[in-house]
Amino acid sequence: MSENRWCCTVCGYVHLGSIPPACCPVCGATPDLFEQADPLPSSAGSAPRNWRCITCDYLHAGDSPPGCCPICAAGADRFEPAAEPARISADRAVSGDIVVVGGGIAGLSAAEAARNAAPEASVTLICLENDLPYYRLNLTRYLAGEISVGDLPLHPESWYAAQRITILTGAEVTGIDRTARTVSLQGHPPVRYDRLVLAMGAHSSMPPVPGADLRNVFTLRTCSDAETILEQSRPGVRCVIVGGGVLGLEVAAALARRALQVTVVEGFDWLLPRQLNRxxxxxxxxxxxxxGIGLVCSARISRLDGRDQVEGVILESGDPLPADLVILAAGIRSNTYLARLAGLDVNSGVVVDQHLRTSDPDIFAAGDLAEHQGTVYGTWAPAQFQGTIAGMNAAGGDAVFAGIPRSHGIKVLxxxxxxxGVVHPDDASYLVFEEDxxxxxxxIFRDSRLVGAILLGDTALAPVLKKLIEGGTSCADLLAGAGDAREVSAGIARMA
Ligand SMILES: Cc1cc2nc3c(=O)[nH]c(=O)nc-3n(C[C@H](O)[C@H](O)[C@H](O)COP(=O)(O)OP(=O)(O)OC[C@H]3O[C@@H](n4cnc5c(N)ncnc54)[C@H](O)[C@@H]3O)c2cc1C
Incomplete structure (x- = not known):
């Protein structure tokens, strides 16, 4: 692999490779905004410390790539060297107290980026859950028995001490006082901040149906939810899953592997309606x-039946589905109440600008909590990117989050x-090529640019499509492209 270093002139991201990337993975800048950086004086030639999965953008820290991507299961050969921790000039780096609320991937990335960017600052990460920050997205793999609970933490406890990040677990922030610049905590003295990053994530949304409070009706968001579901997951148990999106299908596949009798109910006409066409x-x-999973599409739930414990799901058609266990997988809602109470601008999520700053210049937000240009992403890679940018900026940086096309894969199934990107072209201005x-x-193309794609059955082209779409590649560039891009253009020529 080439050792050339390309520095993004917009956000400072450093890319290792023979040419600049098609699109800056941090701020979305185009290749012309990269300039070649000097080789590292002391560590040139040493192994990179960060690796990016080219399929899903997962960032791995270490001297070598992981054997298998914990997010999309891509092999080590699908990793490329990635940015080194960003540095901010000493005169801009914050030296006071940076506090991050929420120990998900956004909060952890923010704390890590703040620590790297501002070595003099004190960095505190406050986590409501008792567990150290973990791979939330792998809870379905845990449910399926593919991994054990010990595989979930993102870092061992010693890592936080080594990074000089103070981590409080089992600590709930109950209020933000923007005048005193403190956050109040259940059972702890208030914590002072100079810069605050909010990364409280989201919770599972509860459809307003009667019976949702019966025993054995669950949602899956936390490790403790997964453990509760596992306690009830014995072979033969009848389980109805409400929602045929990514989470609903992954849970269905996981529980089917444990020999439960699983049925998925989806209100739309087909599965994964946000990600796929019919x-x-x-x-x-x-x-x-x-x-062996039962499916009922175009069906809405009218109520959950049972005296104390759930016994069945009644559809709006009146049809009953017997159930010993019901899992609601009907989307998420951002945990915005603390921000609302503190008087920050809130819509579906906490509204942020391109620097991920909220309506208070000293408070940033990232991940499933944040709403950027009307979008709450609700997925791992944007939460990780946003966390990094929010942490960097809280530490005194000026990095930009330019938005990224939404992409999805599916595990367990x-x-x-x-x-x-776009999977539902809603007017005649789109050009669609399909192979079935x-x-x-x-x-899918719009204005001569590739804006969306679906691959099913063979996803080898996923990394190149991601780069082409994130880079806003035109048809002309695609046709002139080499390597995998040529395979995409040849495929399109066959479909035309
Ligand atoms: C089962 C499951 C499978 C998933 N699979 C995928 C997948 O395959 N691909 C993908 O891209 N995404 C997936 N996701 C979504 C992905 O995990 C989330 O988008 C991501 O974890 C969001 O990270 P976050 O840090 O913004 O929020 P969260 O992970 O929700 O973290 C927020 C943290 O803040 C804490 N918190 C909340 N309020 C407070 C408070 N008042 N004080 C202190 N702490 C607080 C919460 O307890 C939580 O620990 C999945 C999610 C789930 C639940």
Missing amino acids: AAGERIAREVRAL GVDLFSI GDRYRQY
Whole structure:
């Protein structure tokens, strides 16, 4: 691998490679905004310390890539060297107290970025959960028995001490006093801040149906939710999952592996309606049924039945579905109440600008909590990026989050699936190419640019599509492209 270093002139991200990246993964800057940086004086030639999965953007810290990406299961060969920790000139770096609320991936990334950018600052990470920050997205793999609880933490406890990050677990922030610049905590003295990063994430939304408070009705957001579900997951137990999105299907596949009798209820006409069109959604339905999972689409829940414990789900059609266990997987809502009480601008999420600053210049927000240009992403990679940028900026930096196309894969189900960007062209201004044979592929163009894609059955082209879409690649560039880009253009020529 080449040792050239390319520095993004907008946010300072450093890319290792023979040429600049198609698009800055931190701020979205185009290749012309990269300039070649000097080689590192002392560590040149040593192994990179950060690695980026080219399929899902997962960032791994270490001297070598992981054997397998913990997010999308890509092999070590799908990792490329990634940015070194950003540095901020000493005169701009904050030297006071940086406090981060929320120990998910956004909060952890913010704390780490703040520590790297401002070595003199004190950095405190406050976590409501008792567990150290963990791979929340791998809870479905834990449910499936693919990994154990010991595989979940992002870092061992010693890492926080080594990074000089003070971590408080089992600590709930109950208020933000913007005048005194303190956060109040349940059972602890208030904590003072100079800069605050809010990363309280989201909770599972509860559909307003009667019976949702019965025993054995669960949602899955935390490790303790997963443990509660596992306690009830014995072979033969009848489980109804409400919601045929990514989470609902992953939970369904996980519990089917444990020999529960699983049925998924989806209100839309096909599965994964946010990620897939009808053709791809119906192909996924065939794969799901082949796993022995029952499916009811175009069906809405009217109520949950039972005296004390749930006994069944009644659909709006009146049809009953017997159930010993019900899991609600009907989307998320950002945990905005602390920000609302503190008088920050809040919409669906806490409203942030391109620097991930809230309506208070000393308070930043990131991850599932933050709403950037009308979007709450609700997925791992944007939460990790946003956390890094918010942490860097809280420490005195000026990095920009330019937004990224949403992309999705699916774990546990055993189906190769990738979707990115626009998947539902809603007017005639889009040009759609589709291949519906042994595998399914769809490419969507608008204004001569690739803006969305679906791959089902063979996702080898996912990394290149991600780069092409994030880089706003035009048709002309695509046709002139080399390597994998040529495979995409040849595929489109076959579909045309
Ligand atoms: C089961 C599951 C599977 C998923 N699979 C995928 C996937 O395959 N791909 C993908 O991209 N995404 C996936 N996601 C979504 C992804 O995990 C989230 O987008 C990501 O974790 C968001 O990170 P976050 O740090 O913004 O928020 P969170 O992970 O929600 O972390 C927020 C933290 O803040 C804490 N907190 C809240 N309030 C307070 C308070 N008052 N005081 C202190 N702490 C507080 C919470 O307890 C929590 O620990 C999945 C999510 C789940 C639940």
